[in-house]
């Protein structure tokens with residue numbers, strides 16, 4: 001497991017551009033807004049947990065996804081989404097919505113867990129002289145999107161490593177605390193897997209996630225109206241006409257045909273598969289997994305250990321990142337949390 005800060009530093013040292021890592025994240029993830037629409041109390045103290053009143057989750061019980069087949073992938077938008085191949089999957093159950101701060105707080109409370117972004121950086125994990133590392137990057141923290149005030153073309157101006165940012169304080173120590181029914185963000189893969197172990201679930205494979213997101217429907221290319229994405233010119237003009245400029249509470253938009261909320265948009269969702277640009281045409285037709293560690297690679301961020309993330313986020317816009325689609329995919333650092341990536345779990349069929 002690569003710790004987030006070591007990955008961050010490795011990237012800096014490799015490219016000698018201090019914000020190269022975050023720039024890479026922005027390129028592939030559409031980035032995120034630094035303004036939450038709710039300013040409610042957070043989860044640091046249990047008696048202060050509140051929730052947004054904007055939406056209410058009707059039922060958090062896992063949804064049965066029946067066995068079936070579908071045409072996985074697309075050749076219509078980005079090259080990394082192809083080739084298309086018919087895939088068959090066994091049945092499984094899936095969380096109807098992204099894991100929320102409230103759910104993650106229960107895990108933290110019962111397991112006594114501390115996330116990667118909250119831990120001090122261990123200098124031993126660095127691949128270079130610690131003295132060459134900017135001091136602020138040695139502090140616990142996470143990657144936060146900040147909307148530029150002007151028309152900067154540099155995505156390195158949109159992201160920053162913010163000390164003190166973590167799942168409880170998603171905008172950093174000076175921002176609003178986490179909202180109970182918002183999706184949890186700023187987690188490393190290890191954090192998500194620890195939650196999954198506690199919960200008795202798994203991260204979905206990319207095929208499982210895409211199958212569930214499609215819900216028996218056709219592939220689409222247009223920006224959806226029934227999802228939290230970005231309206232306006234990214235990153236300078238956030239119209240928020242879908243009702244949310246930032247993260248939305250889970251369940252604010254209509255579920256897909258199989259009863260799953262926010263598969264598209266709100267926050268990206270981590271999968272159990274490693275990333276490769278494009279699908280392996282020879283992958284198994286039945287219950288496929290992603291590439292092996294030896295095969296996995298991400299040209300956009302070659303220094304990272306990378307997993308596939310799916311669904312796009314509230315920052316995906318037509319002018320920048322058309323990844324608000326079930327077939328869309330991106331590679332994400334396993335060790336560095338960001339403010340626009342979350343997850344949901346699957347479970348064995350009962």
Ligand SMILES: [Ca+2]
Nearest residue numbers: 228229242244
């Ligand atoms: Ca939005």
Ligand SMILES: [Ca+2]
Nearest residue numbers: 262263265267
């Ligand atoms: Ca989502």
